Amino acid sequence: MSFSSTISITARVDREEVPAITVAVEMAAQAMKMAAEACPSITLRFEDPASPTDRANVAHVYLTTLLPALDAAAGSLADVERHWMRYLADLGETGATILLCNIFRHVRDRVLADGSAPLLGKIRELNLLAVTLSHRLGIQVADVDREMANIGARRLLSDYRQRSAIGSDAAGYAIAQCLLRGGFDAVVDPAILEAAQHHLGSFTSLPVLLDERARQRRAPAAAHG
Amino acid sequence: MRRLTVFAKGNLDVRDSLLVARSGDAILWNGINALLREASPDTRIRVQHETWTRSDALLRANGKVPADLAGRVLPLKSHPLETQFSDRLFSAPADAYILSIQPDLNFGLVRHRQDGHLFHPFDYPAWSEDDRQWLRASYENCAMLDAAASMDNLERILSRLRAVSDAPILIYNVSAVVPGENIHCHVGMEDILSTRIRRFNLALISLSQRTGVAIIDVDRLVAQHGADRLKIDTTHFTALGCEVVAREVLRTLEDHGLLDKVF
Numbered sequence: 275m276s277f278s279s280t281i282s283i284t285a286r287v288d289r290e291e292v293p294a295i296t297v298a299v300e301m302a303a304q305a306m307k308m309a310a311e312a313c314p315s316i317t318l319r320f321e322d323p324a325s326p327t328d329r330a331n332v333a334h335v336y337l338t339t340l341l342p343a344l345d346a347a348a349g350s351l352a353d354v355e356r357h358w359m360r361y362l363a364d365l366g367e368t369g370a371t372i373l374l375c376n377i378f379r380h381v382r383d384r385v386l387a388d389g390s391a392p393l394l395g396k397i398r399e400l401n402l403l404a405v406t407l408s409h410r411l412g413i414q415v416a417d418v419d420r421e422m423a424n425i426g427a428r429r430l431l432s433d434y435r436q437r438s439a440i441g442s443d444a445a446g447y448a449i450a451q452c453l454l455r456g457g458f459d460a461v462v463d464p465a466i467l468e469a470a471q472h473h474l475g476s477f478t479s480l481p482v483l484l485d486e487r488a489r490q491r492r493a494p495a496a497a498h499g
Numbered sequence: 500m501r502r503l504t505v506f507a508k509g510n511l512d513v514r515d516s517l518l519v520a521r522s523g524d525a526i527l528w529n530g531i532n533a534l535l536r537e538a539s540p541d542t543r544i545r546v547q548h549e550t551w552t553r554s555d556a557l558l559r560a561n562g563k564v565p566a567d568l569a570g571r572v573l574p575l576k577s578h579p580l581e582t583q584f585s586d587r588l589f590s591a592p593a594d595a596y597i598l599s600i601q602p603d604l605n606f607g608l609v610r611h612r613q614d615g616h617l618f619h620p621f622d623y624p625a626w627s628e629d630d631r632q633w634l635r636a637s638y639e640n641c642a643m644l645d646a647a648a649s650m651d652n653l654e655r656i657l658s659r660l661r662a663v664s665d666a667p668i669l670i671y672n673v674s675a676v677v678p679g680e681n682i683h684c685h686v687g688m689e690d691i692l693s694t695r696i697r698r699f700n701l702a703l704i705s706l707s708q709r710t711g712v713a714i715i716d717v718d719r720l721v722a723q724h725g726a727d728r729l730k731i732d733t734t735h736f737t738a739l740g741c742e743v744v745a746r747e748v749l750r751t752l753e754d755h756g757l758l759d760k761v762f
Binding site for chain 1: 682683685689694697701718723724725726727728
């Protein structure tokens with residue numbers, strides 16, 4: 275079996291998620307580099323999720339996200355499900371691997387006086403929808419929600435929008451894990467992927483990784499006074 | 500001193516956060532009154548706690564242990580026969596009632612082959628061979644509850660409770676962060692625990708919208724503070740987890756007018 279020397283990723287995601295996707299690709303590339311000198315390189319480009327798929331420029335992997343569905347005009351959950359089934363099935367016709375990011379279940383200041391949180395409820399519905407879509411279409415789910423919930427919104431300084439650097443790091447880690455555990459199966463030697471997963475680290479090592487990346491971000495700032 | 504009575508029907512999630520959490524002989528968390536002592540020194544909460552096997556078993560319970568079981572001494576530990584067949588929830592006077600979806604999520608029961616009563620053979624592997632043979636001969640396995648059946652049962656429990664009391668009813672949900680579960684493609688894994696928890700939590704929101712029951716949103720609290728700090732495993736809390744959840748219970752009791760402003 276021959277493997278690609280370059281992996282192309284097209285991210286059709288919300289603007290807020292661009293930093294996390296960038297981090298994810300950087301982490302996955304670094305882990306593969308540590309696994310093997312002669313590993314494939316990764317190219318990443320972004321497409322507007324609302325635009326038609328560019329069939330002349332099909333990627334190996336499509337990164338998609340349910341976040342735009344939160345802001346979409348209200349429809350029934352069945353309508354939302356039909357839309358996503360169509361959208362992802364259409365993307366799947368390209369033959370590419372599809373990753374779907376779910377949404378961190380933390381909403382700041384959105385709890386109503388009666389204790390209910392409609393936006394949080396919608397996030398929960400969409401996260402269950404991600405699982406359903408994976409059941410039906412065989413797509414991969416990057417469990418951003420689980421990874422961020424493990425660390426907690428307080429420490430991540432982030433809600434579902436991932437607006438902090440550390441929040442993007444945590445989400446990026448979840449996506450990088452998904453890339454290395456299924457997203458690249460069709461294009462990268464399994465031995466390299468296995469070693470790269472080991473280098474990326476396990477679930478429990480994420481707090482250490484986040485601290486290290488925060489330290490790296492502070493270091494250049496300190497050097498400049 | 501003002502004293503409120505809370506009747507709590509549930510397992511370790513409820514007991515640890517409201518009453519006491521221990522590790523061996525060490526007390527990790529000394530219950531909801533540890534918060535009240537500081538926030539509202541003139542008020543105490545008396546927690547009456549009973550373990551719970553499942554909603555369908557509670558609906559059938561009438562306070563009497565079936566004759567076939569009553570004659571046996573089984574090592575049921577935290578799930579003795581008296582609480583498995585107790586219907587005290589529907590008769591114990593209380594200022595608030597606290598339940599949890601955890602039993603319906605996690606517990607498998609067996610059904611008696613003759614009279615159909617439901618029973619939880621807690622710690623079955625530790626039983627004597629004689630008791631295990633008796634169990635296999637007398638009972639058949641009973642399917643796990645799905646979210647719809649569980650909520651249907653809970654709605655019936657709430658109706659029975661409402662018929663005898665207007666006191667607030669609070670229900671704990673469960674955090675969907677399951678340690679060790681790291682799945683990306685869900686084909687063929689339709690009922691893994693995290694998905695099951697997500698289904699139950701969503702169904703509980705619908706139940707709350709229909710009935711007005713208050714949810715103690717453990718899932719939201721864990722996402723806010725971090726599962727690595729609040730949880731030991733899927734349903735058990737750390738000391739900090741107990742404190743955060745107990746604080747949320749107090750806040751909810753305060754919203755229902757049972758407590759003066761405590762936070």
